[in-house]
Amino acid sequence: MQQKKIxxxxxxxxxxxxxxxxxxxxxxxxxxxTDDGSEGLAMVERLKPDVLLVSLVLKxxxxxxxxxxxxxxxxxxxxxVTGNFAEDEIVSRVMAKGARYYxxxxxxxxxxAARAKELAFGGDKSSASHxxxxxxxxxxxxDEKISGIFIxxxxxxxxxxxxxxxxxxxxxxxxxxxxxxxxxxxYPKIAEKFETTASKVERAIRHSIEVAWNRQRVDAxxxxxxxxxxxxxxxxxxxxxxxxxxxxxxxEGLVNx
Numbered sequence: 001m002q003q004k005k006i007x008x009x010x011x012x013x014x015x016x017x018x019x020x021x022x023x024x025x026x027x028x029x030x031x032x033x034t035d036d037g038s039e040g041l042a043m044v045e046r047l048k049p050d051v052l053l054v055s056l057v058l059k060x061x062x063x064x065x066x067x068x069x070x071x072x073x074x075x076x077x078x079x080x081v082t083g084n085f086a087e088d089e090i091v092s093r094v095m096a097k098g099a100r101y102y103x104x105x106x107x108x109x110x111x112x113a114a115r116a117k118e119l120a121f122g123g124d125k126s127s128a129s130h131x132x133x134x135x136x137x138x139x140x141x142x143d144e145k146i147s148g149i150f151i152x153x154x155x156x157x158x159x160x161x162x163x164x165x166x167x168x169x170x171x172x173x174x175x176x177x178x179x180x181x182x183x184x185x186x187y188p189k190i191a192e193k194f195e196t197t198a199s200k201v202e203r204a205i206r207h208s209i210e211v212a213w214n215r216q217r218v219d220a221x222x223x224x225x226x227x228x229x230x231x232x233x234x235x236x237x238x239x240x241x242x243x244x245x246x247x248x249x250x251x252e253g254l255v256n257x
Contacts, residue, residue, distance in 0.1 A: 012120035022109030037061030056083035085148035161208030
């Protein structure tokens with residue numbers, strides 16, 4: 001049997017190592033391992049793997065961005081996407097962008113290897129079904145839910161505002177009234193937790209929102225909130241965005257974390 005090449009784009013070093021060891025044991029040539037989406041694409045272009053394992057959360061360029069670029073590159077690699085997000089909307093977007101499988105984390109390396117073998121040795125790629133695999137796992141936490149929203153609308157996890165914004169949303173879910181006093185209460189509380197200043201928190205959060213809007217994912221943003229909230233270059237203020245996400249989570253009943 002001809003050895004097939006697989007590249008691993010995974011944000012967790014420990015997970016990547018476990019996957020690589022298992023895949024090598026199943027006869028794969030693990031030709032690349034990285035936690036950086038942009039770096040991973042360069043490796044794919046150079047090494048041309050048969051199968052690509054992509055985590056939705058990556059440095060520099062997230063999993064959605066990687067999938068978009070793979071289409072532009074006309075890569076022949078069969079893609080398996082992994083993530084912590086169970087929302088049907090996110091899963092549907094992943095599959096629509098060309099993934100062959102979406103595997104819910106935590107996922108055992110043996111299942112990843114089995115799916116990779118199906119894609120590498122299963123014959124005609126066009127005939128393989130798009131499948132979502134979920135293992136038994138704990139209920140989704142508030143942090144995971146917020147991260148899912150950020151990934152969907154294009155806020156990358158490597159920028160400072162990502163953590164500040166997530167903390168602000170959690171505070172607004174716990175105490176919705178805090179959104180009425182972001183300057184004197186919300187920003188200072190976030191700043192205290194991260195050992196920084198309120199003004200730096202405000203700027204970093206504003207930058208995070210600008211990054212999402214500059215990526216022109218307005219349709220995805222409106223899909224997250226269930227209504228056509230924003231059009232074109234319109235973008236919310238910090239407090240508006242935090243309130244929108246917090247209200248969505250409260251309405252969904254995800255307040256126990």
